[in-house]
Amino acid sequence: MHKQRGITVIGLVFVLVTLGVVAVMGMKLMPAYLEYFSVKKAIVKLSNEPSFAAMSKKDIVEEFDRSATIDDIKVVRGNDLEVSKDDAGKPVVSIEYQTTVPLIANVSALIDFSVSTESALKSKQAAGVDAQ
Numbered sequence: 001m002h003k004q005r006g007i008t009v010i011g012l013v014f015v016l017v018t019l020g021v022v023a024v025m026g027m028k029l030m031p032a033y034l035e036y037f038s039v040k041k042a043i044v045k046l047s048n049e050p051s052f053a054a055m056s057k058k059d060i061v062e063e064f065d066r067s068a069t070i071d072d073i074k075v076v077r078g079n080d081l082e083v084s085k086d087d088a089g090k091p092v093v094s095i096e097y098q099t100t101v102p103l104i105a106n107v108s109a110l111i112d113f114s115v116s117t118e119s120a121l122k123s124k125q126a127a128g129v130d131a132q
Helices: 009-047 057-071 117-126
Strands: 084-086 091-104 109-117
Touching: 009 057, 009 084, 009 109, 009 117, 057 084, 057 091, 091 117
Parallel strands: none
Antiparallel strands: 084 091, 091 109
16 A cells, blocks of 8 residues: 655645745835836946036936936935045935835835945946946
8 A cells, every 4th residue: 555645735725825925925025126226227327427427416316317207216306315425526326215015904014225326336346347
């Protein structure tokens, strides 16, 4: 007599429910991350502008707002950007923001995002791309 092997109905239901919950959470969190990548792309694009080193805060805000309109960024605006100067006098643009995503009933996820032109420059250098 052979002993049967395999998954039970209760085990199958448990696995399917777990996969369903993970899939729903992923679908609810994905728009926040897609918007974060759009913000990051806009800041990297801004830092790659040839005239970036000579831009004033007003120019940086206007350029970011143009990119935000094109990429449909709604979570932050150009006025939310923090613009400072590094040791060489080059502008450093950064932004930190939070997004709250409702998950189920009264359970929400709070996600902190942070983007900076310095972090974009460091990631370029780590990838071996010649930073200008």
